[in-house]
Amino acid sequence: MLAVKVPKQEAEKARRKLIELGVLAKGYAIRREGEFILFPLIEPVEGFELVEADFERLEKRPHSYREVVEVPDEVRPLLPSSFDIIGDIAIIELPKELMPYGKAIGEAILRVHRHIKAVFAKGSKVSGEYRVRELIHLAGERRTETLHRENGIRLKLDVARVYFSPRLATERMRIFEKTRPGEVVFDMFAGVGPYAVLLAKKAKLVFAVDLNPWAVRYLEENIGLNKVDNVVPVLGDVRKVAGQLKADRVIMNLPKFADRFLREAMLSVRDGGVVHYYGFGPDGDLFSEHEAKIKTVARELGLGVEFLGERKVRPYAPRQFNIAIDFQVLK
Ligand SMILES: C[S@@+](CC[C@H](N)C(=O)[O-])C[C@H]1O[C@@H](n2cnc3c(N)ncnc32)[C@H](O)[C@@H]1O
Structure with a gap:
């Protein structure tokens, strides 16, 4: 040519x-x-x-594992169009009809996404106090520890032992942007530290609590990895710590049960401090049940609340959303 x-x-x-x-x-x-x-x-x-001159044709690289995976035609429409990537590990949610083809699906993901080294299927819903799920190995390395990069920080974690969702990265950045230098932050359900370590880049001090010993182990490691010296990791039930500090900002990232900890959050915030509350809400009436609970607890404690903002964070289940409510506590 x-x-x-x-x-x-x-x-x-x-x-x-x-x-x-x-x-x-x-x-x-x-x-x-x-x-x-x-x-x-x-x-x-x-x-x-x-x-x-003659030129060699470049191989056309597929963009999606769905282009290369071999599954029977009748189940092909069920192939998920997306999956989570945490570090170099992929976690996919497969309907039960696709589980017999899990290995082929896992191998197709490895072939198309060269940076992924292990593929797992979700084996259960997130459950228990630690909010972890079972994982089923599909392909690649039988390894669950990885290093994830998000919002300019590095987070080491074990996807089988701790909760972590890469889908919250934008929400965490939103809170980072609201945080002001000099603030004291109370991260009530810190996990491996995606909020705590990020906010430590701006805040004066971050108290980061979690009940899961694995989460706190990784949190401590992540504090070192990111060279922040103003995070205080605490292993234990947040109820034992709450009320002992007066934070400017409280993060309640436990959407399933956050309503049970509203008292602790409000007692731990200074006059005028802000609480970032998370919950789940049905489409059409996302916030009212949560607002009512917030008002009730505030009334019981003799405090005032002012709602600052409400938003959908991400879809959670059919017609269910993970929501965020920001409110100010007036003492
Ligand atoms: C939904 S995860 C959020 C973790 C982290 N904030 C993140 O964004 O990845 C909730 C965390 O709360 C912790 N947890 C649950 N109940 C708790 C309690 N009573 N006291 C302290 N931590 C708790 C769980 O172990 C889990 O790591």
Whole structure:
């Protein structure tokens, strides 16, 4: 095919020019010939030395595992279009009809996404106090520990032993943007520290509590990994710590049970401090049940509350959303 021949040292400039002119042929490997580089063309172009040359076709890389996975036609429409990626581990939710093809699905994911080293299927819902789920190994390494990057921090964690959702990254950044220098933050359900370590980059001090010993082990490691020296990790039930500090900002990232800890949150915030409350709500009436609970607890404690903002964080189940309510406590 027709090609442009340029000296090696002019290759990058020529490549940009050919792209700009829209004449560079796509899908071919660029060739090297001694001190020259050859670019394939779709049509002749002026101002360059033109030659005839053969080019190797580049393999078209699939974008989705669904393009390469082999499953019977009748279950193909059930293949999920997305899955979670935590570090180099993929976690996919498969309907039971697809479970017999789990290995093929896992291997297809590994083939298409080269940075993924292990694939697991969700084996249960998130449950228990630690909010963890069972995982079923599908393909790749039988390893559940990984290093995840999010919002400029690094988080080491074990996906089988602690709760972690990469889908909350944007929400965590939202809270980071609200945090002001000098603040004392109380992260009531800290996990491995995605809020605590991030907010420590801005706040004066972050108290980070969790009941799960594995979560606190990783939290401590993540404090070191990210070189923050203003996070106080606490292993234990947050009820034992609550009320002993007066924070400017409280984070209640335990959507399933946060309502049970409203008293502790309100007692731990200073006058005018802000609580970030999370819950689940049905589409159509996302917030009212939670607002009512917040008002009731405030009334019982003789406190005032002012609602600052409410938002959907992410879909949780059919017609159910993970929601966030920000409110200020007036003492
Ligand atoms: C939904 S996870 C959130 C973890 C973390 N904030 C994140 O964004 O990844 C809730 C965490 O609360 C912890 N937890 C549950 N009950 C608790 C309690 N009573 N006291 C302290 N931590 C608790 C669980 O172990 C779990 O790590």
